[in-house]
Amino acid sequence: MSAGTQGGGAGSRGRPVGVWEACALIVRRELCLSFRRPDQLLQPLVFFLIVTTLFPLGLSLQLSLLRDMAPGVLWVAALLSSLLSLDSLFKSDADDGTLEQLALSGQGLMVIVVAKTLAHWLVTGAALVLVSPLVGMALGIPTGAFAIMMVSLGLGTVTLSWLGAIGAGLTVGLKRGNVLLSLIVLPLAMPLLIFGAGATDRAISGASVAGALYFLAALCVFTCTLAPFAATVALRINLE
Amino acid sequence: MGGYARYVWPCFGLATVIFAWNLWSARRYLAAARLRAARALIMAAGGES
Amino acid sequence: MWTWFYKLASPPHVYGVAAAFTPWFLGLAAIALGYGVVDGLAFAPADYQQGDAFRIIYVHVPSAWMSEFVYTTMAIAGAIALIWRIKLGHAVAAACAPIGASFTVLALVTGSLWGRPMWGTYWAWDPRLTSELILLFLYVGVMSLRSAFEDAARGDRAAALLSIVGVVNVPIIHFSVVWWNSLHQGATVAKFGKPSMDLSMLWPLLSMFLGFMLFFGAVLCMRLQAEVLNRERQAKWVREAMHS
Numbered sequence: 001m002s003a004g005t006q007g008g009g010a011g012s013r014g015r016p017v018g019v020w021e022a023c024a025l026i027v028r029r030e031l032c033l034s035f036r037r038p039d040q041l042l043q044p045l046v047f048f049l050i051v052t053t054l055f056p057l058g059l060s061l062q063l064s065l066l067r068d069m070a071p072g073v074l075w076v077a078a079l080l081s082s083l084l085s086l087d088s089l090f091k092s093d094a095d096d097g098t099l100e101q102l103a104l105s106g107q108g109l110m111v112i113v114v115a116k117t118l119a120h121w122l123v124t125g126a127a128l129v130l131v132s133p134l135v136g137m138a139l140g141i142p143t144g145a146f147a148i149m150m151v152s153l154g155l156g157t158v159t160l161s162w163l164g165a166i167g168a169g170l171t172v173g174l175k176r177g178n179v180l181l182s183l184i185v186l187p188l189a190m191p192l193l194i195f196g197a198g199a200t201d202r203a204i205s206g207a208s209v210a211g212a213l214y215f216l217a218a219l220c221v222f223t224c225t226l227a228p229f230a231a232t233v234a235l236r237i238n239l240e
Numbered sequence: 241m242g243g244y245a246r247y248v249w250p251c252f253g254l255a256t257v258i259f260a261w262n263l264w265s266a267r268r269y270l271a272a273a274r275l276r277a278a279r280a281l282i283m284a285a286g287g288e289s
Numbered sequence: 290m291w292t293w294f295y296k297l298a299s300p301p302h303v304y305g306v307a308a309a310f311t312p313w314f315l316g317l318a319a320i321a322l323g324y325g326v327v328d329g330l331a332f333a334p335a336d337y338q339q340g341d342a343f344r345i346i347y348v349h350v351p352s353a354w355m356s357e358f359v360y361t362t363m364a365i366a367g368a369i370a371l372i373w374r375i376k377l378g379h380a381v382a383a384a385c386a387p388i389g390a391s392f393t394v395l396a397l398v399t400g401s402l403w404g405r406p407m408w409g410t411y412w413a414w415d416p417r418l419t420s421e422l423i424l425l426f427l428y429v430g431v432m433s434l435r436s437a438f439e440d441a442a443r444g445d446r447a448a449a450l451l452s453i454v455g456v457v458n459v460p461i462i463h464f465s466v467v468w469w470n471s472l473h474q475g476a477t478v479a480k481f482g483k484p485s486m487d488l489s490m491l492w493p494l495l496s497m498f499l500g501f502m503l504f505f506g507a508v509l510c511m512r513l514q515a516e517v518l519n520r521e522r523q524a525k526w527v528r529e530a531m532h533s
Binding site: 166170171173174177180183184186187188190191194230233234237238 | 419420426427429433434437438443446447450451453454455458461
């Protein structure tokens with residue numbers, strides 16, 4: 001193992017592994033690990049469905065009236081279910097020492113962070129986006145608004161995965177860091193909620209969604225650019 | 241206060257409370273820190289002799 | 290020539306400076322606040338539109354400004370500590386947090402009490418109010434994160450990172466009234482050009498700003514002394530400081 005070399009570390013067969021290859025390897029590993037426990041994979045999705053059910057049950061509104069609340073309910077549910085799976089983003093690897101080994105592998109901690117967050121989004125956020133039409137129908141969102149809803153949810157969940165990565169990195173060493181993780185991530189995610197729900201709301205009422213979508217995209221790009229650094233520093237604080 | 245007394249006075253009252261809390265809390269915190277430091281010094285001195 | 294600057298990274302020096310400045314800050318703050326409150330409540334003329342309710346400005350605006358200023362200070366101190374590994378930065382950041390949180394609460398409550406007669410509601414989900422509320426959550430998050438760690442140094446670093454991440458919120462609070470159609474009033478004082486407020490109302494407000502700032506300085510010095518002591522307990526200079 002050549003720790004600390006610039007660029008690539010040595011692979012198991014001695015040939016240097018490029019950054020993209022390392023990223024792909026880690027993503028594949030994460031996906032394999034996730035699919036090995038399908039119940040844990042499905043839990044956030046089921047939570048998403050259950051939480052969105054709670055609102056109509058609690059308010060017992062007709063579908064046409066539910067439509068007004070639908071964007072907000074959808075987004076809050078997506079937020080909360082994303083939070084559920086964030087705790088395990090780094091924890092299991094940090095606990096058994098795998099994270100330290102990966103950090104020493106010479107690839108640099110940031111590649112690992114990016115790969116893990118990408119894998120997390122694929123398993124959580126992307127799944128939420130795919131399931132959202134189902135939930136949309138349950139909440140009375142007109143099918144014409146589904147496309148915008150899914151696009152906004154897609155952008156939003158990516159941003160959320162990154163905000164969550166920062167929070168997970170900060171709390172990885174704590175014993176009961178779960179609630180603290182939510183306490184940290186939710187205030188950061190509030191602007192996201194405002195614009196995401198706003199975009200879906202506009203799509204339902206037929207107004208122009210361009211502004212809100214641009215803003216969501218801007219938030220996403222901003223977060224994707226800066227969050228990897230923040231998350232890496234957070235992890236490093238907890239690993240050293 | 242032109243009829244707005246029940247809004248204006250609580251505001252200034254709360255400000256006074258917050259200021260007082262800040263002073264009291266900071267004083268208490270500093271006293272506790274000094275106590276801990278003094279105790280640590282005594283322990284260190286006791287450990288040496 | 291720059292020794293005074295380098296000495297700022299020395300805990301015993303800062304401890305002494307903080308101890309010396311505290312009574313001065315407190316005294317001057319009392320004068321500025323005293324004048325501001327008396328003039329603002331008794332002598333400043335009532336507003337044409339808002340009547341006497343506008344006098345809440347003398348508490349609300351300085352506290353809102355301080356809530357943003359203290360958070361920014363906390364984030365900068367944390368950044369200095371993280372980047373240049375100057376431990377005193379963590380002490381400053383830790384000292385700032387509860388003070389800033391209390392100012393945020395004050396801003397939110399006085400704003401709410403002002404909103405009732407002016408807008409007819411105690412609360413509105415408009416950009417400035419919402420982002421100020423988020424600021425309170427950020428303060429609580431930073432304080433909780435710091436205290437959650439058994440290793441205090443690690444807790445300091447994590448809290449510093451979180452406060453830096455959250456500093457994005459501060460310009461949002463400030464510019465929200467410019468960027469969005471907000472219920473909240475736009476900038477009256479902190480803008481370029483002539484302030485759009487009559488001088489007889491402006492003087493007590495400026496005095497309150499000064500008073501709040503000086504008060505923050507005083508409380509910061511007190512808390513900073515404590516934070517320095519907590520982090521430097523084993524150091525030799527503490528012995529002299531305790532005996533003085």
